[in-house]
Amino acid sequence: MARSTRRDVILDCVIDLLASRGIQGVTHRAVDEVARLPPGSTSYYFSKKTALLIAASDHLANLLGKDCDEVQMGFAQRAARDGIEEAIGYVGSELVKYADVARHLFLARIELTMASSRDPDLSGVGARLTLAARRPIEFFLTLISGGRPDVPIETCAGLIDGITLMHVTGQGRMPTLAQITAVFAAVR
Amino acid sequence: MARSTRRDVILDCVIDLLASRGIQGVTHRAVDEVARLPPGSTSYYFSKKTALLIAASDHLANLLGKDCDEVQMGFAQRAARDGIEEAIGYVGSELVKYADVARHLFLARIELTMASSRDPDLSGVGARLTLAARRPIEFFLTLISGGRPDVPIETCAGLIDGITLMHVTGQGRMPTLAQITAVFAAVR
DNA sequence: AACTTTCCACTACAGGTGTAGAGGATGCCG
DNA sequence: CGGCATCCTCTACACCTGTAGTGGAAAGTT
Numbered sequence A, B: 001m002a003r004s005t006r007r008d009v010i011l012d013c014v015i016d017l018l019a020s021r022g023i024q025g026v027t028h029r030a031v032d033e034v035a036r037l038p039p040g041s042t043s044y045y046f047s048k049k050t051a052l053l054i055a056a057s058d059h060l061a062n063l064l065g066k067d068c069d070e071v072q073m074g075f076a077q078r079a080a081r082d083g084i085e086e087a088i089g090y091v092g093s094e095l096v097k098y099a100d101v102a103r104h105l106f107l108a109r110i111e112l113t114m115a116s117s118r119d120p121d122l123s124g125v126g127a128r129l130t131l132a133a134r135r136p137i138e139f140f141l142t143l144i145s146g147g148r149p150d151v152p153i154e155t156c157a158g159l160i161d162g163i164t165l166m167h168v169t170g171q172g173r174m175p176t177l178a179q180i181t182a183v184f185a186a187v188r
Numbered sequence C: 001a002a003c004t005t006t007c008c009a010c011t012a013c014a015g016g017t018g019t020a021g022a023g024g025a026t027g028c029c030g
Numbered sequence D: 001c002g003g004c005a006t007c008c009t010c011t012a013c014a015c016c017t018g019t020a021g022t023g024g025a026a027a028g029t030t
Helices: A007-020 A028-035 A043-044 A048-082 A084-101 A103-116 A125-144 A151-170 A176-185 B005-021 B028-034 B041-045 B049-082 B084-101 B103-118 B125-144 B155-166 B177-187
Strands: none
Touching: A007 A028, A007 A043, A007 A048, A007 A103, A028 A048, A048 A084, A048 A103, A048 A125, A048 B005, A048 B028, A048 B041, A084 A103, A084 A125, A084 A151, A084 A176, A103 A125, A103 A151, A103 B103, A125 A151, A125 A176, A151 A176, A151 B155, A151 B177, A176 B155, A176 B177, B005 B028, B005 B041, B005 B049, B005 B103, B028 B041, B028 B049, B049 B084, B049 B125, B084 B103, B084 B125, B084 B155, B084 B177, B103 B125, B103 B155, B125 B155, B125 B177
16 A cells, blocks of 8 residues: 555654654654664655654644544434434534544644744645644534535634643643534534 | 843743744753853753743743733723723733734743643643633633623633634634634623 | 952753765565 | 665764853952
C-alpha cells in the first residue's frame, strides 16, 4: 500500500511528540528514539526539520480526514437504519468525544498551526490543517441546520477549538454535547 | 516603584519572544538581544529557564489583570455618565478589540498554558493565566446576564479563545461583537 | 581611605541539535 | 560470480542552549 511504512511510523511519532513535548521536543534524535529506529533514521528520511514538520502536517491532515470519513459513513449507515435524528445524534456525540480520544491530534494541530504562523517555511500548513479540522464541524452544522449554507462555521469551529484547547491543557472540563448543540442551535 | 526595572524589561521581552518565536525561541541569549542588554543578563536574573518562564507568566497575568482593571474603571465611568447600556457596549467592544491589540499577550498565554500542561515544573502556570484571562469575560457575562451567577463562563471563554486563536494565527477573521454577543445571549 | 557588599558583564563548558556525508549491508541484473 | 543500485546505519561537526562561576566596577559603610 503505502510505499514506505517507515516514513509513516516516523510521522506518527512526530505527531505524538508534538503533543507530548511540543515543537521543541521534536528533534531528529527524539523521533528515532520514540520510533525505536536506529539513530539517524529520521535524519535520513527528512534531513531538514522543516520538511519533517510539513510531512507531519500532511500526515495529520490525512488522519483527520480519515476520521471524518469514518463518521460520515457511520452517519449514512445509521440514517438508513435508525432514522435521521438518531444519526445526527451520533455525529454530535462523536464530535464531542473526539476532543478526548484524539487529544494528541488536536494538540499537534494547534502546535503546528501556531508554528506555521511564525515560520514562513511552514506557510500553508496552518490553512491545510484548519480546513481538515473544520470538515466534520461543517458536516454536523449542515446536518442540524437542514442544509442551509449560511451557518457561521467560524463561530462553531472557534467554540469547539477553544473549549477543547482548555480541556486538553487541563484548564476545563470536556465539552458536552448539550453545550455544543445549544450554541450551534442558537447561532444557526 | 518596582525595585528593578531591569527584570520587567526582561519579562516583557520574554512575552514578545513567546509570541513571535514560540517557546523554543525563548533562550537566555535571545532575550538579552531583544532587550538590548549585555549577554548574560537574563542568565543572571533567571539562571534556570523554568524560573524565567514562571516569572514571565506572573508578569503576563499582571498585565492581563491591569487591562481588565482599566476596562472595569472605564465601565464605571461610562455607566455613570452615559447609562448602563452604553457602558456595557463599551465593555463588549473592548473585549473584541483585545484579540487584536493584545495579540502578543494572547499568544504568549497560549504558549505558556500549553507548556504548563506538559512540564510539571510549570504546574500552576496554566491555571493562573486562565484565571486572569477569564476575569474580563466573566465581568462582561455578568453584565449582560443581569448578575445571574449560573452563566456558562466556560463556554464563552472557550468561544473567545478559539476564535481569537484562529484569528491570531491567520486562520480566521477577527471576532465581531455581533458574533460574541449573539452566542453569549443565546447561552445565557 | 579602606573595607564590604551588591550588582553585573563576561567567560567557560557540558550537553543537545540540525545537517551532511561516508561507508556498509542487501538484493538485483548481467 | 561480479558489478551495481538501493537503502540504511553510523559518525562527524559546527553551532546553539542551559547553567555555573569568576572577576571587577559601583556604591555604601565605618
